[in-house]
Amino acid sequence: MVMYFQSPPDAWTGLIFSAPLFVIPENMKPSKVHLFLYGLLFGLADTWAAMPDNKMVGKAIKDPAKLKIIASNPRRYTGPPRVGTMREIARMCQYVQDNFSRVTAPFLTVHGTADGVTCPTSSQLLYEKGSSVDKTLKIYDGMYHSLVQGEPDENAEIVLRDMREWIDERVARILYAVSWKSFLAGGMLSFASFTECDARFCPHERILLFGLMWLCVMVLYLFGCVCNPGVLFQSDNVFDNFSGVMAPFLTVHGTADGVTCPTSSQLLYEKGSSADKTLKIYDGMYHSLVQGEPDKNAEIVLRDMREWIDKRVARYGNKAKGLEEGI
Structure with missing residues (x-):
């Protein structure tokens, strides 16, 4: 959920939560007084295993059988929760609860009523307070926390089936929308080719036939839009998504490019949301900046690319080195 909150608004097309921890059960909830007192020790108590053990x-x-296998794992931590761990869990749970209304992506959240690790109220609150218009809540009577790995096979299959159906339904919905667009575009091209190339029709007949066929396609398309209104409002315009470019980027273009317009790079540079973006425009160069330009021009482009890469490798390499040294 924290990843969702930190991502661009349209980065996620769907979310599935399996027994999420958004609300700490009462018998696990740390005392605020204890957390406050431990906090006065300036982090010295963070590693103390002094929290309620459930x-x-x-x-x-x-x-x-599955419990026996998991419980026998020698690497499994068996002590009480540590102070720092519980403080961060409590803090993040409160943060998520305060931001439930920001959840606008389609989501499915599932929980078992006998979950003794995370409270089923987590899923119920998300369902009630989430702003998504497409939200689903599944509560499984008598199931524990580990709905897939820890339940008997027949119970796990019920949960997995519900997840599969939820995903399949939304994938089918998206494909349905795309298919109508493709049908319209393909139908228009096919009918246009047919009416223009068939010599049996005079020009007036071809125009009339084309108009009738176009009308049929539009009727079918609008019928699809009635079944799925979202088709009318979807956009495949790349320009509409430039603001979603968050990664560092370098874009290069020649002013004499006769294949792709230099405005492409300029718009990306202007509208991209990346804090680290670079635009290089080469006067008089054509489209193929490396393979098609004279060697001296190609070397200029390659040099700029190498310098851009080297600078960022050095920057992030130093950052990684600092993390390794504990800085």
């Missing part, structure tokens, strides 16, 4: 593994795995 023996979570036994309340997460319902199937005895």
Whole structure:
């Protein structure tokens, strides 16, 4: 959920939450007084295993055979939660609860009523407060926290089936919208070619036939839009999505490019949201800046690309080195 909040608004087309931890169960909730007092120690208490211990593994795995396998893992932490861990869990749970209304993407959230690790109220609150117009809540009676790995196979299959159906339904919806666009475009081209090339029709007949066929296609297309109104309002214009470019980028173009317009690079540079963006315009160069230009021109372009890459490799390399050294 935190990743969703930190992403651009349209980056996610769907979310599935399996027993999410948005609300801490009462028997696991740390005392605010204790957290405050521990906080006065300026982080010295963060590693203390002094928080309420709920023996979570036994309340997460319902199937005895699977519980035995997971409980026997020698690397599994078996002590009480640490102070710093619980403080951050409490802080992030409150943050997520305060931002439920920002969830606008389609989502499915599933929870078991016997979940002893995360409270089913988490899913219920998300469903009630989320702003998405396409939201689904599934509550499974008697199931524990680990709905897929920890339940008996027949229960896990129910959960997986619901998830698959939720995904399939939305994928089909998207494909349906795309298919109508393709049908319209392909139909128009096919009918135009047919009426223009068939010598059996005089010009007036071809115009009339083309008009009738075009009308049929539009009727079918509008029928599809009635079934799925979102088709009318979808946009495939790349320019509409320039603001979603967040990564560092370099874009290069020649002013004499006769294949792609230099405005492409200029618009990307102007509208891209990246904080690290570079535009290079080469006077008099054509479209193929490396393979098609004279060697001296190609070397200029390649040099700019190498310098751009080297600068960022050095920047992020130093950052990674600093992290390794504990800076």
